[in-house]
Amino acid sequence: MRTVAIAGVGLIGGSFGLALRAAGYDGRILGVSSPATIAKATAAGAIDRGVSLEQAVDEADLLLLAQPIHVILETIDRLSGRMKPGVLVTDVGSTKRRIVEHGRAALGASFLGAHPMAGKESRGVGAAEPELFRGRPWLVTPVEQNELDALPHRQFLVWLKRIGAHVIVCSPADHDRWVARSSHLPQLLSTTLARTLDEREDREAILGAAGPGLTSMTRLALSSWPIWKDILETNGDSIAEALGEFQAALSTTARELKEGRLEESFARGAQLAGELLREP
Amino acid sequence: MRTVAIAGVGLIGGSFGLALRAAGYDGRILGVSSPATIAKATAAGAIDRGVSLEQAVDEADLLLLAQPIHVILETIDRLSGRMKPGVLVTDVGSTKRRIVEHGRAALGASFLGAHPMAGKESRGVGAAEPELFRGRPWLVTPVEQNELDALPHRQFLVWLKRIGAHVIVCSPADHDRWVARSSHLPQLLSTTLARTLDEREDREAILGAAGPGLTSMTRLALSSWPIWKDILETNGDSIAEALGEFQAALSTTARELKEGRLEESFARGAQLAGELLREP
Numbered sequence: 001m002r003t004v005a006i007a008g009v010g011l012i013g014g015s016f017g018l019a020l021r022a023a024g025y026d027g028r029i030l031g032v033s034s035p036a037t038i039a040k041a042t043a044a045g046a047i048d049r050g051v052s053l054e055q056a057v058d059e060a061d062l063l064l065l066a067q068p069i070h071v072i073l074e075t076i077d078r079l080s081g082r083m084k085p086g087v088l089v090t091d092v093g094s095t096k097r098r099i100v101e102h103g104r105a106a107l108g109a110s111f112l113g114a115h116p117m118a119g120k121e122s123r124g125v126g127a128a129e130p131e132l133f134r135g136r137p138w139l140v141t142p143v144e145q146n147e148l149d150a151l152p153h154r155q156f157l158v159w160l161k162r163i164g165a166h167v168i169v170c171s172p173a174d175h176d177r178w179v180a181r182s183s184h185l186p187q188l189l190s191t192t193l194a195r196t197l198d199e200r201e202d203r204e205a206i207l208g209a210a211g212p213g214l215t216s217m218t219r220l221a222l223s224s225w226p227i228w229k230d231i232l233e234t235n236g237d238s239i240a241e242a243l244g245e246f247q248a249a250l251s252t253t254a255r256e257l258k259e260g261r262l263e264e265s266f267a268r269g270a271q272l273a274g275e276l277l278r279e280p
Numbered sequence: 281m282r283t284v285a286i287a288g289v290g291l292i293g294g295s296f297g298l299a300l301r302a303a304g305y306d307g308r309i310l311g312v313s314s315p316a317t318i319a320k321a322t323a324a325g326a327i328d329r330g331v332s333l334e335q336a337v338d339e340a341d342l343l344l345l346a347q348p349i350h351v352i353l354e355t356i357d358r359l360s361g362r363m364k365p366g367v368l369v370t371d372v373g374s375t376k377r378r379i380v381e382h383g384r385a386a387l388g389a390s391f392l393g394a395h396p397m398a399g400k401e402s403r404g405v406g407a408a409e410p411e412l413f414r415g416r417p418w419l420v421t422p423v424e425q426n427e428l429d430a431l432p433h434r435q436f437l438v439w440l441k442r443i444g445a446h447v448i449v450c451s452p453a454d455h456d457r458w459v460a461r462s463s464h465l466p467q468l469l470s471t472t473l474a475r476t477l478d479e480r481e482d483r484e485a486i487l488g489a490a491g492p493g494l495t496s497m498t499r500l501a502l503s504s505w506p507i508w509k510d511i512l513e514t515n516g517d518s519i520a521e522a523l524g525e526f527q528a529a530l531s532t533t534a535r536e537l538k539e540g541r542l543e544e545s546f547a548r549g550a551q552l553a554g555e556l557l558r559e560p
Contacts, residue, residue: 182477182487192549196526206458269478272477
């Protein structure tokens with residue numbers, strides 16, 4: 001892996017470049033982005049220089065698409081018919097079925113879907129950091145059994161481990177089902193909670209009397225709509241299923257509230273929440 | 281206000297003592313608690329010495345009940361018939377209708393319900409701090425129009441302002457309606473989310489693939505059951521109403537998801553969440 005190219009040098013793409021360097025990668029790192037971002041990313045040491053997408057795919061052994069989902073889909077179209085043998089294209093999109101289907105149709109076995117479960121509130125390459133992926137899951141979603149045995153794939157996985165990511169292999173469908181519960185449902189709960197309070201006539205009184213719990217439960221509602229538009233469009237069926245499950249669970253909670261027997265639910269909830277807090 | 285007594289010298293009671301001292305209160309501060317807690321609270325400077333509840337009500341001008349809700353109700357029973365004129369009893373319980381009804385029936389106009397919207401994850405007098413109430417709401421729930429004009433009440437409110445609390449006057453019913461939405465509903469959403477994930481067969485996979493958003497949305501699920509048992513028992517009707525409203529809102533979210541038009545909900549949710557984050 002002598003040359004890596006990163007298309008979209010924001011928080012995730014920039015952090016990947018910084019993480020490779022910090023882990024001892026001494027090949028070239030090319031960036032595909034706007035001139036302003038390329039300047040910032042080069043200054044930060046996340047990439048060596050900016051190139052066009054066409055140059056990137058001509059020169060790189062690994063091309064990481066660290067863009068919004070709809071841009072990843074467009075980039076895959078632009079790469080179609082331009083791939084050399086031995087080059088691996090992978091991505092960081094938050095949903096996997098649609099992207100992997102598109103990537104395989106356009107690029108064949110050169111495309112490997114993936115999704116690092118890392119992030120923070122600040123965005124852009126200015127917020128990038130070499131340790132962003134350490135101890136965090138990096139889900140990898142091949143469609144064939146032996147796909148990860150190919151040399152470019154093996155090299156990519158070695159570098160993921162070197163930057164401290166916890167590689168988890170699963171199918172695109174499993175990925176989308178899991179993140180619907182672990183990420184997309186929590187997002188919609190936070191947004192729905194904040195929206196319903198926003199619509200109330202006694203909004204000001206409720207906000208005035210709010211404690212820190214409400215702030216933490218509505219924090220996700222600040223998430224960027226353009227990013228979530230793509231996620232909701234490409235994982236709508238799994239998310240709808242997760243919402244339906246939660247509706248049923250909330251009916252159970254309402255019944256247990258009425259019957260004065262929520263203790264077991266609190267115990268189970270605390271058990272799971274405690275495990276999440278103890279994880280890195 | 282020459283003598284203040286605090287029954288229950290934990291995080292809230294202890295912080296009240298420290299806050300009074302930091303704000304220049306130079307009267308006596310008595311504590312009613314277990315010998316171990318009295319020792320810690322005295323060492324921390326939150327109280328001057330421990331006394332029995334009977335001594336406390338005999339000596340104090342202000343008696344703050346900073347106990348769990350069911351203990352506040354029991355303490356009110358023990359105070360019945362022992363009150364001197366000019367003494368104010370107030371509390372910090374998280375629900376107000378039941379406590380105020382009980383307090384007024386037993387102690388008459390000497391009782392004033394109240395609820396500071398402050399707290400943190402650590403509990404006990406060891407976590408107490410003088411700045412806990414600064415910039416935070418302290419809801420006060422009289423039942424008569426001119427109740428707060430009495431001298432002991434005016435003195436109490438002056439000290440609340442001196443310790444930096446933001447005094448909000450409302451009815452016990454308004455209080456319970458508001459906190460059902462701002463505190464009790466978020467708690468049940470967090471608990472329900474954590475509990476449903478805990479019950480799933482693919483629990484480990486979902487936890488393994490979780491990002492930081494899930495951790496923040498399940499953090500409240502760690503809350504202490506004994507405290508919530510009291511809250512759910514004394515505000516069940518308002519909470520059931522808030523749950524019903526949220527169920528309807530979640531159906532709207534599901535419909536907007538299906539129809540691809542969640543943008544407005546995200547915008548309104550982000551608006552409210554941003555306001556909460558900007559508040560102290």
